[in-house]
Amino acid sequence: MKTKPTGLAVLIVLSALIAACSSTSTISSSYTTKPITVDGKTDERELPLRYATEKGGIQYGISNDNEKLYMVMKITDKQTQMKMLSSGATIWIDTIGKKEKEVTLNYPVRLNESVMRPGKSGERGHAMLQKLLAEQNEMVLNGFKLIEGGELPINNQYGVNVKMNIDQDNALVYELTLPFNTFYKNYQVALKNGKPLTMGVEIEGLSRPEHSEKEEPLMMGKGRSGGGMQGGGIHGGGMRGGGMHGGGMNGGQYSNFEDIAKPIKFDFKLKLAAG
Numbered sequence: 001m002k003t004k005p006t007g008l009a010v011l012i013v014l015s016a017l018i019a020a021c022s023s024t025s026t027i028s029s030s031y032t033t034k035p036i037t038v039d040g041k042t043d044e045r046e047l048p049l050r051y052a053t054e055k056g057g058i059q060y061g062i063s064n065d066n067e068k069l070y071m072v073m074k075i076t077d078k079q080t081q082m083k084m085l086s087s088g089a090t091i092w093i094d095t096i097g098k099k100e101k102e103v104t105l106n107y108p109v110r111l112n113e114s115v116m117r118p119g120k121s122g123e124r125g126h127a128m129l130q131k132l133l134a135e136q137n138e139m140v141l142n143g144f145k146l147i148e149g150g151e152l153p154i155n156n157q158y159g160v161n162v163k164m165n166i167d168q169d170n171a172l173v174y175e176l177t178l179p180f181n182t183f184y185k186n187y188q189v190a191l192k193n194g195k196p197l198t199m200g201v202e203i204e205g206l207s208r209p210e211h212s213e214k215e216e217p218l219m220m221g222k223g224r225s226g227g228g229m230q231g232g233g234i235h236g237g238g239m240r241g242g243g244m245h246g247g248g249m250n251g252g253q254y255s256n257f258e259d260i261a262k263p264i265k266f267d268f269k270l271k272l273a274a275g
Contacts, residue, residue: 031273032063036070038175040165056080056264073174079260081172085132086111087204094198095184103183107139107162144182200267206260
């Protein structure tokens, strides 16, 4: 005889499914004995970076010493590069572990449409990236200790430094340094007992520019590019490196605007490394 599941059983199953879908993976920081220079380069890092997203062509790695947290991202996907440089990105931190985004750093910031448009010379590809990079000289901070919220130069007296650059592979490199005492009250205890904090990255999607029929929408060069990263021990945030491909652009135009309008978001619990 078949029996119908009780309301309690259904509730238990649904709760388990929700927990599985919303679970955040735990990754580990690596300990560094030398301070890392924030210059938008990966020459001080071991490549490929340790973790990677499933979509968006982003490799990333995190390390720390006893005073600072260091984060680096290498973005190979051209759509993701344009999303980040024109629409902005936010790094958020929750030291309590409830994903409350108590500390946020917005860099790069969203640019206005006039900056995002190709110039009279019709900038494409590398030239457009360099143009957008040159516009990003400030970040916006909120929730930091001893630092008033609002705009702040990317190089400042607090030691919260961030820098982006284009490397020899035409990947966008994003480096960030965060002194623990600017956002983490009990960081020394966390370093000793291994209590994880939660971090997240949110890259906004592109909005459709308003342009006349004679004007071309913003483009990033011809052909498919970016991505193509395979496994090789890259993991991250519950996502395996590999199977990541760039593209989404063909013949110099975005083939699907819905793709570039979608934001890219990932988060993870981070265990700090003890020296």
